[in-house]
Amino acid sequence: MIDVQRLRILRAVAEHGSFNKAAGALRLTPSAVSQHIASLERSLGHPVAVRSTRGVTLTEPGRLLVEAAETISAELDQVRHEIDRLTAGRPRLTVATFTSGGRHLLPAALARFVAAHPDVELTVREAEPEAAVPLVRSGGADLALTYHFDGPLPLQAGLDWTPLMDDPLWLVLPSGHRLAGRDSLGLAELAADRWVLGCLKTEAYLRRYAALAGFDLRVAASTTDYFFAQTLVAAGVGVALIPHVSLAPTASLTVVRVEPPRPARHIGVVTPRRRRPHPYAQALTAALAGAAVER
Secondary structure: OOEEEEEEEEHHHHHHHHHHHHHHOOOOHHHHHHHHHHHHHHHHHOOOEEEEEEEEEEEEHHHHHHHHHHHHHHHHHHHHHHHHHHHHHHOOEEEOOOOHHHHOOOHHHHHHHHHHHHOOOOEEEOHHHHHHHHHHHOOOOOOEEEEOOOOOOOOOEEEEEEEEEEEEEEEEEEOOOOOOOEEEEEEHHHHOOEEEEEEEEHHHHHHHHHHHHHHOOOOEEEEHHHHHHHHHHOOOEEEEEEHHHOOOOOOEEEEEEOOOOEEEEEEEEEEEEOOOOOOOHHHHHHHHHHHHHOO
């Protein structure tokens, strides 16, 4: 049987790249770390780490064990949070959500959930995907309403993704813009315009597209709020690329479809992979699916 404590030590060695640094982080002696790794190798029958003048390199069995250690650590954290929840008396549910999803999908879902489960103590934490997913993995949140752009979802082992909806991006122009009367536009047609950015991920997409199309992206304003970005567009500062759920059209704005290939966000729920799924997380996921259908 593989000792969980030795897996934890191997994980620290992998993280720090050194027996000595791992020992310092774990408050052990380097000799104790070395002995634990040697015992792990004996029980496994294969080397897991190779020391050199450049530090420590994991073997393939070592890398597999570190992946297992991360999954086990996450599961133990989830169990600890579950035990805390069971002993706290009142059931609890912690939800992580990105801003625009929290504004447009979560309220309707929470209204349904609270009506069906009034005894549950809810906590909502605002977090972008790069922070929300680790929260779920560590047990700091029971589920995360999150998203990713086109391409595969970078999801770690031990987590599940439940898709809810596609969220296409639209071009938002000032109402007096020279192209405001068009039904659709290619992004390259706006090469001469200045852009208002509402999200770093949108900026990354626009810069990749501009490079492929052969023009330089001219940025007039950069924000972390799609709603604020649209007020800047209305003021004539520039044009913007805005997800559908974040659109806040006014008389000062014109919304235009992006010509194919049309970029989109893919919105869904991340939950821990468990033998016994969290019943309240399941219930809220179902409520979010209902809210997404109504959008």
